[in-house]
Amino acid sequence: MNRDVIGRDAEATRRRLLEAATLEFAAYGIAGSRVDRIAAEARSNKAQIYHYFGSKDGLFDAAFDAMCRETLDAVPIDPYDLPEYAGRLHDSYARRPWVQRLATWYRLERAGSGELLQVVLDSNAAKVRAIEAAQEAGRVPTRFAAAELLGLVLHISGFWTANVPEYDAVATGGTAAHRREVVVAAVAALLA
Structure with missing residues (x-):
C-alpha cells in the first residue's frame, strides 16, 4: 500500500472518529461518553482514538475545536x-x-x-x-x-x-x- 493511500485512510479514520465523537459527546458529555461506543460508531478501535488524540479529553477537545472551526467558516x-x-x-x-x-x-x-x-x-x-x-x-x-x-x-x-x-x-x-x-x-x- 502506498503512502498516499495510507494517508487518506488515516485521515478518513480520524474524520470518522471526530464525527462519532461529536455525536457521542453531544449526547452524553465528556464524563458519560464511552470511547468503545465512539470507536464502534466510527468503524475503528479504541487504540486509534488514543493514537490520534491521546485521551478521551483530547478527543473531546479535537471534536469541539473542529465544530468551532466549522461554525466560524460557515x-x-x-x-x-x-x-x-x-x-x-x-x-x-x-x-x-x-x-x-x-x-x-x-x-x-x-x-x-x-x-x-x-x-x-x-x-x-x-x-x-x-x-x-x-x-x-x-x-x-x-x-x-x-x-x-x-x-x-x-x-x-x-x-x-x-x-x-x-x-x-x-x-x-x-x-x-x-x-x-x-x-x-x-x-x-x-x-x-
Missing part, C-alpha cells in the same frame, strides 16, 4: 449587520443541533479548568475587534461594550436551542422562519 461575523449574523447563527444551530449541546457540555465539564481553546479565544477576540471597529465607525451603537454586545448576540442567536422543554411547550406554533425572525428582531431591537 457563519463569519458581519459587524455591520449583527441582526443578520445572529439569524445565520440561529440557522446554523437549527441545522446542527449538536453544536449547542456540545457547547453546553463544554461549559459544564470544562468551566474553570484553566484549559482554554485557542480557536475560541482567537475567534472571540477577532469578533470583538470587528464590533469595536464598527462602533468606532459609528455604524454600531456603543451602549454596550463590544464584548458585551457580542455575548448578547451569541446568546440571542442560540435562544431557541437553549430552552428547557417546558418553555418549548408554551412557546408552540413557531415555525423555523418565525424563530429566526424573532432572533433577528431581538438583535435589531438591542441595537436600536
Whole structure:
C-alpha cells in the first residue's frame, strides 16, 4: 500500500472518529461518553482514538475545536449587520443541533479548568475587534461594550436551542422562519 493511500485512510479514520465523537459527546458529555461506543460508531478501535488524540479529553477537545472551526467558516461575523449574523447563527444551530449541546457540555465539564481553546479565544477576540471597529465607525451603537454586545448576540442567536422543554411547550406554533425572525428582531431591537 502506498503512502498516499495510507494517508487518506488515516485521515478518513480520524474524520470518522471526530464525527462519532461529536455525536457521542453531544449526547452524553465528556464524563458519560464511552470511547468503545465512539470507536464502534466510527468503524475503528479504541487504540486509534488514543493514537490520534491521546485521551478521551483530547478527543473531546479535537471534536469541539473542529465544530468551532466549522461554525466560524460557515457563519463569519458581519459587524455591520449583527441582526443578520445572529439569524445565520440561529440557522446554523437549527441545522446542527449538536453544536449547542456540545457547547453546553463544554461549559459544564470544562468551566474553570484553566484549559482554554485557542480557536475560541482567537475567534472571540477577532469578533470583538470587528464590533469595536464598527462602533468606532459609528455604524454600531456603543451602549454596550463590544464584548458585551457580542455575548448578547451569541446568546440571542442560540435562544431557541437553549430552552428547557417546558418553555418549548408554551412557546408552540413557531415555525423555523418565525424563530429566526424573532432572533433577528431581538438583535435589531438591542441595537436600536
